Amino acid sequence: MNKQQLASKIWASANEMRSKIEANEYKDYILGFVFYKFLSDKEVRFLKENDYDEEDIKNLTEEDEEQVKFIQQNIGYFISYDNLFSTWIEKGIDFNVSDVHDALSAFSRLINSSHKKVFDGIFTTLETGLTKLGDSAASQTKAISSLIQLIKVIPMNGKQDYDVLGFIYEYLISMFAANAGKKAGEFYTPHEVSLLMSEIVANHVKDRDEIKIYDPTSGSGSLLINIGQSVAKHINDENNIKYYAQELKGNTYNLTRMNLVMRGVLPDNIMTRNGDTLEEDWPFFDDNDPVNTYDPLYVDAVVSNPPYSQKWDPSNKDNDPRYAEYGLAPKTKADYAFLLHDLFHIKSNGIMTIVLPHGVLFRGGEEGEIRKNLIEKDKIDAIIGLPANIFFGTSIPTIILVLKQQRENDDVLIVDASKGFIKEGKNNKLQASDIKKIVDTVINREKIEKYSRVVTKNEIRENDYNLNIPRYIDSAEANESWDIYATMFGGIPKSEINRLNGYWEAFPNLKQALFEDNGSPYVTVKVDNVKQAILANKQVKSFTSNYKNAFKGLREYLVLELIDESTKVKIPQEETRLSHYIFDSLNGTPLVDKYQAYQVLDDEWQIISIDLEMIQTEGFGAVKKVDENIVIKKKDGKDTEVQDGFIGHILPFDLVQKSLLSEELLKLTEKQNRLLEIVNEYSEIIESFSEEEKDSSILNDSNDAFVTAEVNKQIKEIYSEVSNLEIDGLNAYSRLLDAKAKKAEQLDFIAQHTEVAWHHIESKKDKTYAKAKVNAYLKQLQAKFSFPEDSFEAKVVIVSDLMAEEKRIKAEVKKADNELHLKTKVVIESLSDDEASALLSQKWISPIVNGISELPDTVLNKLVSEIAELTDKYAVTYADVTDELVKVEQSLIQMIGELDGSDFDIKGLSEFQSLIKGE
Structure with missing residues (x-):
């Protein structure tokens, strides 16, 4: 399976497993185990790279201080053999929830001092939440066993920048967010919004040798990581990117650290804090020596998606350097507090992007004063209006604000991107083309009708610093209008x-x-x-x-x-x-x-x-690989993985069949098409039935399909009245067989009944005939009898013949499909490099070109x-409509005049005619 298929499979199983546990909570457990597997596999990989064999690994214990120190100094932690994820799997039915408790406790003890900030307390949420997986040790063990069996297939050694593990991790987070309701916003920014912000930031910092990026409300860390990946496209060494993150909620803070570590970010490049961003601002300093240890944080880029319109405490913050120049946000809405916090921490040549509710553009009071100061100090570079209902858990319209400390211009680019999206489930989603258009517009400061324009400071002043997007861009569709003259x-x-x-x-x-x-x-x-x-x-x-x-x-x-x-x-x-x-x-x-x-x-x-x-x-050989197609099927009431044929590792079977097995595919398709034709013929016959015929037992209760057993029964009844000497003789022999007649009696009957063409029936070795063979020949004879066309009997005979044909073709299709499937497997595995390349061209290149x-x-x-x-x-004028009405009226008057009835009826109809005439 590719990473998309694997992620989908894991999500489907995990979502089913969580039962009544909230998605917001369950994510912490499964993602915690994914991270523990990552650390275990990383240690095993490190050991094997340093010439440890399987026996050496099995001998790893906490008591071997020299080995513990060697491993800690290289990867930052130590996990004994007994506590490895792979050992849990090997234990099988002997695995117990206590193994997890012991392992997590040992991990916390054995973190190297240099990695404390990265790993300390990282499994707290998982460890304290294990009890929610069951009300007893046995039920917890069962739930955890299912989880680790599920995630054991995730590969942890992807070689690409966006490897399989990272993809699956973010996929699971996004799917849990989609199912977490209002709590989704606490830990997830949709990938498309992250990508949009990332591309804008990356373009601004692309020429720098070392880059610091910071997310003060980091959630799961996905936004920060996406920024890092976009920046990495423009930098020679991605290890020159330093990540700063702060998050209030402990469980979400742990997700940030896990995500950064699993993406291969060096521990020295990870600086994270668990705390209230607005109350506990960076920098770090030693309480015993705050002056000399003061280390202010200024970064190249800040990105954030803070909680919207959250309450906060602005008391005693008038002199806080973050807010002193601009003002304090109202205590009921911290949106501008987060914005000013972000702005404070960017360098003079830095950039920040922040997602906020669109109310920050026009609300008055303290917010209006802050907005005025930001505009007058030329900090707001661009405003991007996003589609409504784009974030999980909220449908309110949102915006992205782009700010810089130093700008060459004093205008503001406003982009109304609210109309560019596709519908996906309950949410709206930015497409790649929507993101690309927004990014290009922001970077190039383009003016596009009904989409974007650069607004001068003077115009903003004239609007009393109100930045509500519709004041500057009319993106609404023109109302439908009708020309009076053309209508007439x-x-x-x-x-x-x-x-x-x-x-x-x-x-x-x-x-x-x-x-x-x-x-x-x-x-x-x-x-x-x-x-x-x-x-x-x-x-x-x-x-x-x-x-x-x-x-x-x-x-x-x-x-x-x-x-x-x-x-x-x-x-x-x-x-x-x-x-x-x-x-x-x-x-x-x-x-x-x-x-x-x-x-x-x-x-x-x-x-x-x-x-x-x-x-x-x-390697390129992956193109010629075929995998077992593993599906989930119910067996003994349980979901069980079973093989259902094969699937191309890269090349789809249908593509190979169309290209290299077209003759076999055509024959199979013709049979499949015939099955569809038979279904249509059934429908046509049903439609031709009279209401009385539809009451027959040969149709189901919905009168849309035939009942096979009843059709067979009806055929017997129909043919029971069809008679000639040969048919009568065969029926008599059939009754003889039903009576268990002996061989001699059967042979005597055969000799006497020369009216039967016995040579048309395949005999047994003893020269007698099996009932099935007799009935088959009997059916051939009966079939020669024709019923009147369109009679019920004729239609039932056709249905019976169609059913026999359908059964035969279904068997042929099943056999041909299986043969083609196996042949496709062989063909893929025996492809030459040129053939494989040609098929890749059809899969990758042709859809783009077409x-x-x-x-x-x-x-x-x-x-x-x-x-x-x-x-x-x-096309139709008012005159046309009027003429048509006149014609209808005249026709109606004429029809009324032709009606007959009592004197009172005639008088009533006459009055009706007068009303129509307008008299």
């Missing part, structure tokens, strides 16, 4: 046609080719087929031709970059390189949205990057749709 008399208003100016600028003669213009403010469509006319236009043809030429080298470029260099390509940087190629190719091309092209790339990159990680970790090549069609289809909507909008 027809035609399309030129004003509405001109809303498509982007197309008319790209294709100057197209508008004239499509519309008849008589000099009035209205036009009419003058072509019968709009789409055909557009595609036939020379300028449109030139557009599509130029676009095709711009990307004619795309496939070759991607093959060179991704397949030829698959074992060497730098995965974290590669998507950016590819996007530059695509953007450069699009340069000068009108109408096509470059961010749609980027989305095409990113959709496939999610697959490609995972495959590349496996190839770079395992997706990008289709973008002009999307553009032109949208134009066709827009014109069709305008045409339909004014």
